[in-house]
Amino acid sequence: MDLTEYIEKTALNVDKAIDRYFGAACDDLGKASAHLLLAGGKRLRPAVVLLAADAVKKGSSIDVVPAALALELTHSFTLIHDDIMDGDTVRRGVPTVHTVWDDSTAILAGDVLYASAFEFICMSDAPDNAKVRAVSMLARTCVEICEGQHLDMSFEERDDVSEGEYLAMVSKKTGALYAASAGIGAILAGGNPSYVDALYHYGQSIGMAFQIQDDIIDLVASPEISGKDRASDLREGKQTLINIMAREQGIDLSPYRCELTDSEIDEVIEKLERAGIISAVKDVARELVLKGQRRISILPESIEKALLVEIGDFFITRRF
Amino acid sequence: MDLTEYIEKTALNVDKAIDRYFGAACDDLGKASAHLLLAGGKRLRPAVVLLAADAVKKGSSIDVVPAALALELTHSFTLIHDDIMDGDTVRRGVPTVHTVWDDSTAILAGDVLYASAFEFICMSDAPDNAKVRAVSMLARTCVEICEGQHLDMSFEERDDVSEGEYLAMVSKKTGALYAASAGIGAILAGGNPSYVDALYHYGQSIGMAFQIQDDIIDLVASPEISGKDRASDLREGKQTLINIMAREQGIDLSPYRCELTDSEIDEVIEKLERAGIISAVKDVARELVLKGQRRISILPESIEKALLVEIGDFFITRRF
Numbered sequence: 309m310d311l312t313e314y315i316e317k318t319a320l321n322v323d324k325a326i327d328r329y330f331g332a333a334c335d336d337l338g339k340a341s342a343h344l345l346l347a348g349g350k351r352l353r354p355a356v357v358l359l360a361a362d363a364v365k366k367g368s369s370i371d372v373v374p375a376a377l378a379l380e381l382t383h384s385f386t387l388i389h390d391d392i393m394d395g396d397t398v399r400r401g402v403p404t405v406h407t408v409w410d411d412s413t414a415i416l417a418g419d420v421l422y423a424s425a426f427e428f429i430c431m432s433d434a435p436d437n438a439k440v441r442a443v444s445m446l447a448r449t450c451v452e453i454c455e456g457q458h459l460d461m462s463f464e465e466r467d468d469v470s471e472g473e474y475l476a477m478v479s480k481k482t483g484a485l486y487a488a489s490a491g492i493g494a495i496l497a498g499g500n501p502s503y504v505d506a507l508y509h510y511g512q513s514i515g516m517a518f519q520i521q522d523d524i525i526d527l528v529a530s531p532e533i534s535g536k537d538r539a540s541d542l543r544e545g546k547q548t549l550i551n552i553m554a555r556e557q558g559i560d561l562s563p564y565r566c567e568l569t570d571s572e573i574d575e576v577i578e579k580l581e582r583a584g585i586i587s588a589v590k591d592v593a594r595e596l597v598l599k600g601q602r603r604i605s606i607l608p609e610s611i612e613k614a615l616l617v618e619i620g621d622f623f624i625t626r627r628f
Numbered sequence: 629m630d631l632t633e634y635i636e637k638t639a640l641n642v643d644k645a646i647d648r649y650f651g652a653a654c655d656d657l658g659k660a661s662a663h664l665l666l667a668g669g670k671r672l673r674p675a676v677v678l679l680a681a682d683a684v685k686k687g688s689s690i691d692v693v694p695a696a697l698a699l700e701l702t703h704s705f706t707l708i709h710d711d712i713m714d715g716d717t718v719r720r721g722v723p724t725v726h727t728v729w730d731d732s733t734a735i736l737a738g739d740v741l742y743a744s745a746f747e748f749i750c751m752s753d754a755p756d757n758a759k760v761r762a763v764s765m766l767a768r769t770c771v772e773i774c775e776g777q778h779l780d781m782s783f784e785e786r787d788d789v790s791e792g793e794y795l796a797m798v799s800k801k802t803g804a805l806y807a808a809s810a811g812i813g814a815i816l817a818g819g820n821p822s823y824v825d826a827l828y829h830y831g832q833s834i835g836m837a838f839q840i841q842d843d844i845i846d847l848v849a850s851p852e853i854s855g856k857d858r859a860s861d862l863r864e865g866k867q868t869l870i871n872i873m874a875r876e877q878g879i880d881l882s883p884y885r886c887e888l889t890d891s892e893i894d895e896v897i898e899k900l901e902r903a904g905i906i907s908a909v910k911d912v913a914r915e916l917v918l919k920g921q922r923r924i925s926i927l928p929e930s931i932e933k934a935l936l937v938e939i940g941d942f943f944i945t946r947r948f
Contacts, residue, residue, distance in 0.1 A: 331780035337778040389739065391734040412713040412781060415735060416774045419709065422739070423770035426746050430764045443763050444750045454736045458657040461732060599662035 309611065311618045318358055319351040325377045329424075335422070340409045340417035341424075347400040352518075353379040353489040356511060356619065360493030363604075363612040364503045371433040372496050375442065377478070378428035379489045382446065385421035386453050386485075388414055392416050393461065393542075413546075434496040442492045447489040456481025467555070467562070471592075474549055478519045479512060486515025503594040506603045510616065513600030519622045520593040523548040524586065526578060529627055539573045549589050550580065557583050593624045629931065631938045636695070638678055639671040645697045649744075660729050660737035661744075664704050667720040672838075673699040673809040676939065680813030683932040684823045691753035695762065696749035701741045702766065706773050706805075708738035713781065722916040727748050742770070762812045766943055769808040775829045776801025783867040787875070787882070791912075798839045799832060804834025810936075826923045829940060830936065831918030838943045840913040844870040846904065848897060849947055859884075859893045868911050870900065877903050896913075915946045 330342035354376035361372045391404040393413050397403065429442050434482075445618035459477040461518075463469045487601045490511030492502040525543045527550060541548050543564040554561050564576055580586050597620040629637075650662035663721045681692045693865035711724040712734050718724065726734035749762050776854050779797040783789045792876075810831030814824040846861045849869060865885040874881050882898055900906050917940040 323773045335775075336782070337775060360733075387737050393735065411731075413778065415709050416778050418741070418772045420771050422742055423767040427764055427767035427771075430767070431761050436760045439760050440750050440763075443760075444747055447743040447747035447750070451740050451747075453741045454743075455657060458733065458736050462656070534918075620767065 318355040340413045342384045343422040347402045356489040357493040358489040359612045360507045361497035361611040364494045364499030365497040371415040374428040374431040378425040381421045381425040385418040388418040441495050451485045452480040452484040469547040478516045482519035483515035487512035510603040513596045514517040514620045517593040517596040522622050638675040642671040642674045653833035660733050661740040667722045676809040677813035679932045680810040680827045681817035683812045684819030685817040694748040694751040698745040701745040705738040705741035768803045772800040772804040789867040798836045803832040803835035805831035828922040830923045832939045833916045837913040837916040841944050
């Protein structure tokens, strides 16, 4: 099976589970909680949970689909709360929860998914000691995600964020949840501590690369492909790695902190490409993926291990 | 040991744990998360956790203080998020989190405590299967609290809420967390299913009575004693049991939906007392407490059982 097939198969399974548990909501809060989940998504974190579990399990087949769903719920909860904070109005091609309902309902909708994530971890078919470790890992991860989001917001008031600070933020904001996806999959499937550790750090590294690629996509992809506003980071003066590396090279992007035409955006991209910024940013992402892939070299050879390696490459070549 | 002593002792222990885990925060988000916790509080939910555990445990002494703290963290997270939704500016005598910082930081501060609650459940000294059950119960409880808060907000747009609807809302919004406090204490201490069930329903009933007493305190207590604005529910036209029962008796409280002087509030209270509303509301609370106390009559006699019975009485006689 190739990676595309695997991701599509996983997405179908996760969509089915989402539909079963959240598709029939008839009250307002239930609908608001389900809104973003039902809008689709690539379900990449669930795919990492399932692959990590299959890569370490010894023969026995354990059902970690509920845990895979738990990681998607966690992701969804953070998006709903982040969208309130960032004032974003569109996500996955649909209006954001706080836009359709209101801020209060969106806070509660996120809170409902948050709790459900922990409940689904407990519903996995795994030994209790593994579930307890998985719950603890998810809890610590959620704290890290909050810290990452808080750092990200605090960066908006600064124009001197360093590359190191950016990477530390991304490690929490995006790396932590991929780390937990791989780590929890491995824990629930009974992986030994060194495998769990390797997969955790693999997830963290490729998760950071994922975010850097997201920043590149925000700049270069057309809205039809990405499903998001083009160059919103540039317009909002976000401290992305692109912005930071440009500044370090003496390129000031602050004049572009305004509504931009497509040709103005193209002009910025050309300037950044000429200065080697885009390729330097891509190099950082590639290094992170390589680091992650090296971490899991200790795993026994398997199709799943090969797919985990491939996911790393996919994270930095994807265009949406 | 009498109840007052027990509650004070528990509060001291919980305060110590809070100080240890949250007192040293030096970053902004850490401080925001700790803000309300450090402002004090009666720590009644932790007291219920500890009493329930001691009432069912068979000889062995199990450390459920982390779980007691978990319930206080959950309570604190819901208050932080509720204060954003309700636009409340003062809580426990200090400015609310979103007032000192901002809405975004308050959302994240609540989210941090939310995750920490699950982590602390896992840190309890109890068998893993008990921890998994406790995590599931806390997760389901959090969903119920969100549903209760959502119902409560939806009531604000209505003037035809029935007593039954009010009680269903309060059961979720306040009853659920007291239910979980007693239930989780019993689960972690190894209580048999019928004890866990009895304590869960005990907590739910006395928790509902607690909320009804809160509504009475809001109306009658002076701000110096309650630490809150006097008659804020009346001013905001909240659908409390007082409001609902008054309406059913033909007393229209809507003219008081405005800024009120102390003598105007006194006038309302007198009117409600003459019509028997206050005592009818108190009767409902008393019935709930009796129902809760009856539920735990199956527990073996112990000092802790007696204190649990007493807490029920305290909930509806307290003046702050």
